[in-house]
Every structure is written in structure tokens, then in C-alpha cells.
Amino acid sequence: MRLADVAAAADVSPALASRVLNGDLTARATPETKQRIADAARELGYVANAIARQLRNKTTGLIGLVVHDLTSPIYVDLMSGARAAAAEHGYFLLLGDADELMSNPQTFRNLVAARRIDGIVIQAGHADFESRIEEIARILPTVVVNAPMDGRAGVVGVYPDEVLGSRMLTDHLLELGHRRIAFLSGPEDSQTSHLRLEGYAQALSCAQIAFDEELVRYGDWRADGGESGFRSVMDSAGDSRPTAVFAANTLIAAGALSAAAAMDISVPGDVAVAAIHDSWLADYLVPSLTTIELPLRQVGWQAVRILLADSVVEGDVVVSSPAPALHRRNST
Amino acid sequence: MRLADVAAAADVSPALASRVLNGDLTARATPETKQRIADAARELGYVANAIARQLRNKTTGLIGLVVHDLTSPIYVDLMSGARAAAAEHGYFLLLGDADELMSNPQTFRNLVAARRIDGIVIQAGHADFESRIEEIARILPTVVVNAPMDGRAGVVGVYPDEVLGSRMLTDHLLELGHRRIAFLSGPEDSQTSHLRLEGYAQALSCAQIAFDEELVRYGDWRADGGESGFRSVMDSAGDSRPTAVFAANTLIAAGALSAAAAMDISVPGDVAVAAIHDSWLADYLVPSLTTIELPLRQVGWQAVRILLADSVVEGDVVVSSPAPALHRRNST
DNA sequence: CTGAAAGCGCTTACAG
DNA sequence: CTGAAAGCGCTTACAG
Numbered sequence: 261m262r263l264a265d266v267a268a269a270a271d272v273s274p275a276l277a278s279r280v281l282n283g284d285l286t287a288r289a290t291p292e293t294k295q296r297i298a299d300a301a302r303e304l305g306y307v308a309n310a311i312a313r314q315l316r317n318k319t320t321g322l323i324g325l326v327v328h329d330l331t332s333p334i335y336v337d338l339m340s341g342a343r344a345a346a347a348e349h350g351y352f353l354l355l356g357d358a359d360e361l362m363s364n365p366q367t368f369r370n371l372v373a374a375r376r377i378d379g380i381v382i383q384a385g386h387a388d389f390e391s392r393i394e395e396i397a398r399i400l401p402t403v404v405v406n407a408p409m410d411g412r413a414g415v416v417g418v419y420p421d422e423v424l425g426s427r428m429l430t431d432h433l434l435e436l437g438h439r440r441i442a443f444l445s446g447p448e449d450s451q452t453s454h455l456r457l458e459g460y461a462q463a464l465s466c467a468q469i470a471f472d473e474e475l476v477r478y479g480d481w482r483a484d485g486g487e488s489g490f491r492s493v494m495d496s497a498g499d500s501r502p503t504a505v506f507a508a509n510t511l512i513a514a515g516a517l518s519a520a521a522a523m524d525i526s527v528p529g530d531v532a533v534a535a536i537h538d539s540w541l542a543d544y545l546v547p548s549l550t551t552i553e554l555p556l557r558q559v560g561w562q563a564v565r566i567l568l569a570d571s572v573v574e575g576d577v578v579v580s581s582p583a584p585a586l587h588r589r590n591s592t
Numbered sequence: 593m594r595l596a597d598v599a600a601a602a603d604v605s606p607a608l609a610s611r612v613l614n615g616d617l618t619a620r621a622t623p624e625t626k627q628r629i630a631d632a633a634r635e636l637g638y639v640a641n642a643i644a645r646q647l648r649n650k651t652t653g654l655i656g657l658v659v660h661d662l663t664s665p666i667y668v669d670l671m672s673g674a675r676a677a678a679a680e681h682g683y684f685l686l687l688g689d690a691d692e693l694m695s696n697p698q699t700f701r702n703l704v705a706a707r708r709i710d711g712i713v714i715q716a717g718h719a720d721f722e723s724r725i726e727e728i729a730r731i732l733p734t735v736v737v738n739a740p741m742d743g744r745a746g747v748v749g750v751y752p753d754e755v756l757g758s759r760m761l762t763d764h765l766l767e768l769g770h771r772r773i774a775f776l777s778g779p780e781d782s783q784t785s786h787l788r789l790e791g792y793a794q795a796l797s798c799a800q801i802a803f804d805e806e807l808v809r810y811g812d813w814r815a816d817g818g819e820s821g822f823r824s825v826m827d828s829a830g831d832s833r834p835t836a837v838f839a840a841n842t843l844i845a846a847g848a849l850s851a852a853a854a855m856d857i858s859v860p861g862d863v864a865v866a867a868i869h870d871s872w873l874a875d876y877l878v879p880s881l882t883t884i885e886l887p888l889r890q891v892g893w894q895a896v897r898i899l900l901a902d903s904v905v906e907g908d909v910v911v912s913s914p915a916p917a918l919h920r921r922n923s924t
Numbered sequence: 925c926t927g928a929a930a931g932c933g934c935t936t937a938c939a940g
Numbered sequence: 941c942t943g944a945a946a947g948c949g950c951t952t953a954c955a956g
Contacts (some may be wrong), residue, residue: 262933273943278935286936288941307705311652312933314643315948321702322686330672333873336663343662343687350702353687354654355675370653370682374642483876514876521878541665544815544846546853546878594949605927610951618952620925644949647932 261306269300277301281308323564324371324380324400326356332481334509334537334556335383338405341560342381349568351378358383362392372396379567381405381560384451403563406556407451418563420554422452422536425584426459429506429534429552432586434467438504438532440475444489444516445508448478456508456536475502479512486515494525504592507535510542513549517591521546532592538585547590555582593638601632609633613640655896656703656712656732658688664813666841666869666888667715670737673892674713681900683710690715694724704728711899713737713892716783735895738888739783750895752886754784754868757916758791761838761866761884764918766799770836770864772807776821776848777840780810788840788868807834811844818847826857836924839867842874845881849923853878864924870917879922887914 267277272293279287280297289297300306314320323346327335339353346353354377360367361382371377379401382393396402397415404417433441443460446453461471477493479485486507493502507513513535520527527533527547535542538553599609604625611619612629621629632638646652655678659667671685678685686709692699693714703709711733714725728734729747736749765773775792778785793803809825811817818839825834839845845867852859859865859879867874870885 276942307701309933310706310708311643311646315647316934320643330675331668333665340662343689347689347692352703355685355687357675357679360679369639371684373639376642483872517878518876540815541873544850545876546849608926641949648950
């Protein structure tokens with residue numbers, strides 16, 4: 261079913277049919293003609309072919325969403341925010357894997373260089389990706405989420421205020437009287453790890469507490485990293501043992517809680533645990549987990565909005581989202 | 593950078609450039625000519641425009657993946673399996689929301705009728721979607737995942753053996769000596785709920801235990817449904833109280849465990865809890881959760897493979913995946 | 925061994 | 941008020 265069929269059925273040219281169906285105001289067809297065209301289109305069940313339109317209009321209606329780990333419960337909010345913003349504009353999201361995009365030139369060509377999408381939202385974070393992202397940004401409108409791209413031209417970054425969130429979480433533990441607070445981090449080479457550690461260090465500094473590297477453990481972002489980090493940091497003898505644990509994300513906290521249970525360490529009795537990232541999960545861990553909610557849904561939303569907005573964001577301007585919020589639960 | 597530019601730089605026709613670049617064997621160009629074309633393409637950084645190719649070749653390289661709830665931790669495996677299968681064929685996944693696709697004619701047109709994708713994987717489950725899905729299947733190759741489409745022509749279904757999985761979970765509880773096993777279900781109108789209840793009922797029947805409707809509670813698929821279901825079913829006085837709980841998914845189980853903790857009911861001491869669906873989460877609940885692992889990654893994988901396979905699956909043939917597996921943990 | 929031409933299905937400047 | 945024509949960027953049957 262092509263436009264030509266509709267035009268033939270309505271006895272007009274394809275040009276006029278196209279104009280009327282698209283509500284082109286310059287097309288001042290008679291009401292009867294318009295009606296004939298509309299009727300023909302409806303009867304034939306005509307819907308314009310998206311591909312032909314894309315070629316002609318040089319716009320695909322597609323935004324690439326490229327994330328690290330589809331299976332992480334952390335980023336579902338980001339995805340759903342991005343999807344909602346796209347849907348509002350009649351756009352769809354095309355799913356990509358960050359590691360594959362960065363390492364496989366074939367994928368890069370097929371997605372980016374082939375101009376399959378109008379813009380791309382990339383979850384950055386690893387330093388080695390930066391030059392790749394610059395390359396992408398030379399071809400497509402690009403927004404990086406969840407980590408700032410410091411000083412990289414042409415790339416807009418959208419991310420929550422990580423430092424503030426981490427300060428808030430640390431302040432909460434300080435207010436509860438904790439003075440030795442362990443920090444269970446993500447990977448050492450992650451930008452996000454740095455920012456969260458930075459917020460933690462700032463809060464300690466304000467409270468006149470010396471930063472102690474012995475209290476920091478790096479891991480991956482997953483639960484097993486939290487488990488081993490917790491065990492390791494709780495091995496410290498006697499007084500040097502921390503009385504609270506700052507988990508750099510909810511999965512790490514889940515691992516820490518699990519290790520605590522196995523070690524017969526009571527939470528929050530013996531040690532308090534709190535984490536960055538809120539999710540439904542926090543309510544159903546035992547004990548329920550005190551968290552900082554980062555506005556990840558808005559980050560995803562905003563990233564797509566920037567790509568679709570007529571208003572172009574200048575240079576490497578960095579956009580920030582709503583403030584983090586503390587959710588106090590039973591783990592502290 | 594268009595093909596015409598490459599052709600001009602190599603001093604050949606676009607036709608020949610296209611053939612050589614695509615490795616067309618009928619194009620028996622001289623090695624020198626081939627080299628010139630390849631060099632020109634490389635120097636100019638040429639990559640064929642995907643949209644033009646799509647229009648000409650009538651294939652988009654895109655598969656629609658339409659799910660109910662992006663934020664559910666249950667379906668991440670399905671998504672990642674589907675993505676991996678697509679990537680292996682150079683395909684990308686286009687993300688859709690099931691409720692939106694079913695209820696918004698605009699979305700239906702823009703995605704399906706406009707032929708934006710080569711095929712679609714839909715997570716079905718609600719009966720009201722069936723006619724809509726048939727409509728889609730008339731336009732696009734369609735695979736339904738996670739629930740069979742009984743007797744609907746032209747729709748292939750890929751799903752795990754729900755009944756077997758539920759029997760296995762029930763049998764596990766029976767083997768532990770439980771005789772009164774509550775069933776915390778998903779929504780009453782869900783096909784998946786029915787299948788799981790069916791497996792549960794079959795296992796009871798084999799063990800000569802009468803099915804007792806008083807032990808069944810319906811809810812949504814989320815944790816709060818599990819929480820209220822658990823509270824309600826444990827309200828039964830004395831001997832009629834269940835000694836075990838079958839949770840129809842992991843989130844429901846999380847809610848049940850949380851309710852148990854709040855009610856000072858020990859798990860597995862006072863009541864055993866087990867659930868359908870395995871995920872990393874099961875290890876980090878307290879107590880860790882006994883589950884049945886359904887091969888959801890393979891379901892996603894297989895669904896995409898069927899769409900991309902040259903071998904067409906006939907009619908409404910239904911494809912089944914690897915057998916479910918029991919993961920015994922501390923909750924039983 | 926290589927090219928001219930047609931066409932995928934649309935949209936829009938130009939013309940009348 | 942409406943249409944003929946060109947063109948988006950590719951590929952491939954046809955021709956030589």
C-alpha cells in the first residue's frame with residue numbers, strides 16, 4: 261500500500277495526497293478533494309512508509325541508547341525516563357551495548373557512521389571511552405549520561421549531582437555519630453567512583469575527620485564486590501573497625517548486608533550501612549536500606565529532551581538534574 | 593559522504609563502487625580497480641547510508657522488542673538475550689512499551705504499520721492483547737514471548753515450560769514435608785498466573801493433596817502484592833495456616849519475606865518460601881531465596897533467532913526452551 | 925570488465 | 941487549486 265495507490269484511488273496526484281495527508285497548509289485543496297484523499301487513505305489502511313520518509317526528510321525518529329549493563333537494576337530508571345521522553349516526541353529508542361560499541365568497529369559503523377539514528381545517549385564512565393565518544397560526537401548529536409566529560413568539546417553531559425549526593429549520605433552517617441565510615445567503591449578507574457569518593461571525602465573534611473585510605477575498598481559495581489569489600493574492611497581489628505559503611509551503589513550494599521548476616525554482624529546494631537541509588541529493592545532488603553535517591557529517571561528524560569530540543573545546547577555545557585534525596589530506612 | 597563521492601574519487605561509476613564495496617561476486621573488476629575503490633572509500637571514511645539501503649533492500653536491520661515493564665528486574669535477562677542474538681546478526685533492537693503499543697493507535701502506526709522494523713518480539717500475557725497481536729502479525733513477522741498464544745494463527749510463541757517449573761517448585765516443597773502450601777499469584781487475568789497455578793495444582797494432585805482455593809492470593813507481580821498476600825494468607829488461624837509459600841515471582845517473594853520479618857515469622861523456621869524466577873537478587877535477600885530458574889535469556893535469544901532465521905517456523909507452532917532448574921537456598 | 929538507467933516510497937520547490 | 945519533476949542515497953537487472 262503506497263501513497264501512489266491512495267492518490268490513484270482519490271484521483272489526485274501523489275504530491276497532493278502527500279500534502280493533504282501531512283496537513284500541509286500551503287495545500288489549499290477543496291474540502292471535497294481533501295475528503296476524498298482522507299477516505300481513500302483510511303479505506304486502504306494507508307500509513308506512510310517510515311523508511312522512505314526517513315530518506316527524504318533526513319531524520320530517522322530514532323535515538324540510540326547505549327548502556328553498559330542491561331542487566332543492572334541501577335539503570336532501569338534511566339532507560340525508562342529516556343523511553344518516555346522519546347515516546348512523547350514519537351521517537352523510538354534503539355538499544356546498544358556500550359562495550360560493544362566501543363570495541364567493535366563494525367557496530368560503530370552500522371550504528372553511528374551509517375546514520376541509523378538522529379542522536380545518541382551514551383552511558384560513559386570509563387576514561388578509555390572518551391576519545392571514542394568524541395569521534396561519535398563529530399558525527400551525531402551526543403549526550404553522555406552519568407558522568408561528566410570534562411572539557412570535551414561538543415559533548416553534552418547530563419548527570420545527577422554525585423558529589424552532593426555522596427556528601428548527603430556521609431553527613432547522614434556523621435549525624436548518627438559515626439566517625440569511622442568505610443567506603444565500598446566501584447572500580448578504581450570509574451569516573452563515578454571518583455565523584456562519590458570525592459563527596460564522601462568532602463563531608464569528612466567538613467566534619468574535621470581525616471580521610472583514611474584504609475577504609476576504602478574498590479570492587480565492581482555488583483553485589484559480590486560489596487560482599488568481599490565488606491569482609492575485608494571488617495577484618496580490621498578492634499577500634500579501627502568501621503562503625504558504618506558507605507556503599508557506592510545498592511548492589512554493593514546488598515552484598516555488604518549479606519556478608520554482615522553471614523558474619524553475624526548486626527545492621528544497624530554493630531555497623532550501619534547506607535548506599536547511593538534508591539530502588540524498590542532498598543525496601544525489601546533486610547534490614548531495609550537507607551539510600552540516596554539520584555534522579556536517574558530525569559537524567560534519562562533530560563538527555564533525550566536535549567537531543568530532541570530545537571534549542572541546541574552550546575558546546576560542552578553540562579546539565580544538572582534535581583537534587584538527590586535521602587531515604588532513611590532501617591539500616592542506619 | 594555519499595557513494596557517488598567514492599565513485600568519483602576512484603573514477604568509476606557508483607554502480608561498480610557499490611558492487612565492489614559489497615563484495616558482489618558478479619562484479620569481476622580488475623584488482624587495480626577494486627583497490628582504487630577500496631582506497632577511496634577508506635580515505636573518505638565512507639560508510640553506506642543505512643536508510644537508503646533500507647529503502648532499496650526492504651529490510652531495516654531492526655527488531656522491535658516490546659515489553660510490559662522496563663523497570664522489572666524479571667525481564668532483564670529476556671532483553672539481554674534478545675539483544676545478544678540481534679547483535680550477532682548485525683541487527684539492533686528497538687524498544688517499545690507493550691501497553692502503549694496496544695492502546696495508542698499512533699504508536700501502532702508509527703512502529704508497525706510504517707514498517708519501521710523487520711519483525712517484533714512481544715511480551716504478551718494479557719488476554720485483551722491477543723487480537724491486537726494478531727493484527728500485528730498480519731503485518732510483521734511476530735513472536736510472542738512468555739505466554740503461549742493458544743491457537744492464534746501466524747503467531748509463534750516462545751516461552752519456558754511454566755507448568756513444569758511450577759511443578760518442580762511445588763514438588764520441592766512437598767518433599768520437605770509441607771502439606772499446606774499457599775500460592776501468591778500474579779494478576780488473575782494473566783496467562784502466566786494461570787500456568788503457574790496449573791503446575792502447582794498438578795503437583796498437589798499427584799501428591800493426593802486437595803487443591804484449596806483459600807490458600808491462593810492474587811496480586812500484581814510486584815513486591816507489595818507479595819506483602820499483602822502473605823499477610824492475608826497468614827491470617828488464617830491455627831492449623832489451617834500454611835507452612836510454605838509458593839511465590840509466583842521473585843518480587844512477590846521479596847514482599848513476602850519482608851512481611852514475614854515484620855510479623856516476626858521465621859523463614860524457613862515457621863514458613864518456607866520459594867519462588868519462580870532466579871536472579872542475582874535471590875542470593876541477597878534474607879534469607880536467600882530458593883527459586884526455579886526459567887531460561888529467560890534463551891527465550892529472548894530464541895525469539896530473535898526465529899525472526900532472523902531463513903527457516904520459517906510454520907503457523908502457530910510453539911517453541912519451548914531448556915528445562916527450568918531448581919536453585920535451593922536458605923528460604924526452604 | 926564496466927556503466928546507464930530504473931526504482932525503492934516518499935516530499936517539496938517550482939510552475940501554472 | 942493541483943501536478944510534473946527532481947531528488948534523498950543506495951542497488952541491481954540489463955546491456956554492451
